[in-house]
Amino acid sequence: MFCSVFSAAIAGVEAVPVSVEADVSDGLPVFTIVGYVSSQVREAQDRVRTALRNVGFCLPPKRITINLSPGDLRKEGTRFDLPIAAAVLMAAGAIRADSLDRTLLVGELHLDGRTAHVTGILPTVMAAREAGCTACIIPLANDGEGRVVDGIRVIGIESLPQLIRYCRDGTVPSAAETGKSADFRENAGDNAAPAVQPDFSDIRGQAGVKRAALIAAAGFHNLLLSGPPGSGKSMAAQRIPTILPDLTAEESLEISKIYSIAGLLPKGIALMKNRPFRAPHHTITAAALCGGGLTPHPGEVTLAHRGVLFLDELPEMNPRTLEMLRQPIEEHRILVARARGSYVFPASFLLVAAMNPCPCGYYPDRKRCTCTPVEIRSYQSRISQAFLDRIDLRCEVPAASYADLTGESVNEISSAQMRLQVEKAAAIQAERYKGTGILFNSELNSRMIGRYCDVSTDAEMLMQAAYRQLGLSARGYHRIIRTARTIADLDGSEVIKEAHISEALMCRCGKESPH
Numbered sequence: 001m002f003c004s005v006f007s008a009a010i011a012g013v014e015a016v017p018v019s020v021e022a023d024v025s026d027g028l029p030v031f032t033i034v035g036y037v038s039s040q041v042r043e044a045q046d047r048v049r050t051a052l053r054n055v056g057f058c059l060p061p062k063r064i065t066i067n068l069s070p071g072d073l074r075k076e077g078t079r080f081d082l083p084i085a086a087a088v089l090m091a092a093g094a095i096r097a098d099s100l101d102r103t104l105l106v107g108e109l110h111l112d113g114r115t116a117h118v119t120g121i122l123p124t125v126m127a128a129r130e131a132g133c134t135a136c137i138i139p140l141a142n143d144g145e146g147r148v149v150d151g152i153r154v155i156g157i158e159s160l161p162q163l164i165r166y167c168r169d170g171t172v173p174s175a176a177e178t179g180k181s182a183d184f185r186e187n188a189g190d191n192a193a194p195a196v197q198p199d200f201s202d203i204r205g206q207a208g209v210k211r212a213a214l215i216a217a218a219g220f221h222n223l224l225l226s227g228p229p230g231s232g233k234s235m236a237a238q239r240i241p242t243i244l245p246d247l248t249a250e251e252s253l254e255i256s257k258i259y260s261i262a263g264l265l266p267k268g269i270a271l272m273k274n275r276p277f278r279a280p281h282h283t284i285t286a287a288a289l290c291g292g293g294l295t296p297h298p299g300e301v302t303l304a305h306r307g308v309l310f311l312d313e314l315p316e317m318n319p320r321t322l323e324m325l326r327q328p329i330e331e332h333r334i335l336v337a338r339a340r341g342s343y344v345f346p347a348s349f350l351l352v353a354a355m356n357p358c359p360c361g362y363y364p365d366r367k368r369c370t371c372t373p374v375e376i377r378s379y380q381s382r383i384s385q386a387f388l389d390r391i392d393l394r395c396e397v398p399a400a401s402y403a404d405l406t407g408e409s410v411n412e413i414s415s416a417q418m419r420l421q422v423e424k425a426a427a428i429q430a431e432r433y434k435g436t437g438i439l440f441n442s443e444l445n446s447r448m449i450g451r452y453c454d455v456s457t458d459a460e461m462l463m464q465a466a467y468r469q470l471g472l473s474a475r476g477y478h479r480i481i482r483t484a485r486t487i488a489d490l491d492g493s494e495v496i497k498e499a500h501i502s503e504a505l506m507c508r509c510g511k512e513s514p515h
Contacts, residue, residue: 001023001091002021002091003022006131007020007083007105008104008106009073013302013345018075019070020067020087022065023064029063031045031049035068036072037074037076040077044080047108048084051111051112052089052160057094059088059092066087077118079118079120081108082163094164099166102134106121106136113161118139119262119263122148124138125138125148126149133152135155136154137157145265148256148270148271197242198235199415200236200242200243201412209225209232209395210413212507215487216350217422218422218486219425219440219441221350222352222442223240224393228362229361233397234354240350241307243419247272248439252273277304278300278310279312289321290328295340299345301349302345307350308349309350313354315380319383323386323387326387328349329390332348334347357380389479392482421490426440441482441485455496459498462501463480479508480504480505480508483504484503
């Protein structure tokens with residue numbers, strides 16, 4: 001007898017519908033799984049056979065063939081255990097053939113028939129809803145995550161017997177079905193920050209660094225911090241998440257889908273409420289940074305989507321790995337191509353990088369710097385001009401003075417004060433770009449710059465002179481205008497004025513290599 005049930009595979013950061021077909025026929029007793037499957041999926045035959053036996057159902061001594069369609073889509077993981085078991089039960093006549101119509105199933109099985117947590121439930125339930133399914137059966141361990149999605153019935157089960165009872169008489173496991181769609185604000189939980197958060201008021205002095213961080217956070221502009229060891233570069237970078245605007249509902253779903261697939265959702269949390277902060281070590285590989293593997297999985301640039309990617313000790317990174325960031329910085333996505341197909345991962349992040357000006361870290365203080373000009377040039381040249389051209393803000397972080405460290409900090413600006421300014425600028429941008437898919441000024445393309453960046457006559461003259469004298473590229477020009485747009489938003493001005501262009505130019509200028 002032939003029967004099929006509905007499931008889904010993960011491809012990139014999306015769930016793709018999969019039909020799990022089962023055929024039980026006469027022949028040599030064998031259990032075969034086909035359909036371009038990994039060894040993990042192929043091992044499901046032993047898990048399913050043993051789980052069914054341990055819940056009181058022994059498979060008949062017949063030829064059992066399982067096909068996962070479409071056959072050209074790679075299937076991986078243990079998420080197909082539950083739909084395979086359901087298809088076998090249906091084909092063997094243990095449950096009605098129509099009991100799982102328009103129902104999607106995913107889940108791993110223990111040998112005793114209990115279900116186990118799987119990754120990627122959030123995009124799977126969303127895909128089920130988009131495919132027209134009316135219900136989704138998932139492991140009870142994933143129940144809270146599945147109920148985030150509105151408009152579809154989500155049923156969490158603990159074991160195979162519960163699935164069999166549901167298919168036979170519609171009995172829903174107690175406390176596993178509310179009968180109504182869940183609102184994410186009630187059920188999602190909160191990936192709350194620690195009780196004691198870092199604050200910009202902890203950093204003494206460094207007004208220029210705080211101003212650069214404010215502009216970066218307000219418009220999601222890339223920021224490079226350069227200074228001697230111990231000057232506070234990492235401290236400033238770690239505090240940028242405390243001044244970023246709140247996530248919108250759409251952004252929260254975007255991030256949660258990525259973390260669900262990567263298996264990084266915090267325990268008991270269904271939706272991410274805080275922007276991610278990723279700080280990989282400088283020895284990170286290209287695949288770990290940008291995504292990769294036999295079947296590509298999200299890398300750090302994708303895990304930092306809508307949040308902060310902090311790269312410390314920038315010149316110490318492998319130059320080839322660093323150059324791979326050029327595409328996602330410019331396009332806000334990354335394309336990973338493999339022989340088996342191409343995968344597009346979202347990568348709209350705020351890049352914050354930190355570096356020393358030379359190998360010893362103390363240039364241009366010749367009293368402390370022991371590096372030769374050749375060594376300094378070699379060190380700084382590890383970061384290409386093409387990469388630097390994609391950095392909007394370059395800020396020198398000088399060593400703190402004794403007076404800064406020991407004096408009273410009554411005038412230090414706090415993260416809460418900076419966040420208020422960022423939220424006002426973000427609200428202006430949200431209203432300006434409503435309906436365009438743009439959230440921040442850094443996402444404007446050249447065509448949109450002409451539409452949304454109204455520049456005064458004086459500012460235009462200054463920009464024209466700077467373009468000639470500084471030898472700016474077209475990319476550099478556009479990035480300066482986008483930064484000036486953010487500075488104007490912080491100033492509450494709809495028109496970009498001369499002062500805004502001037503500050504954007506100063507923010508982009510950094511110290512050149514010694515000669």
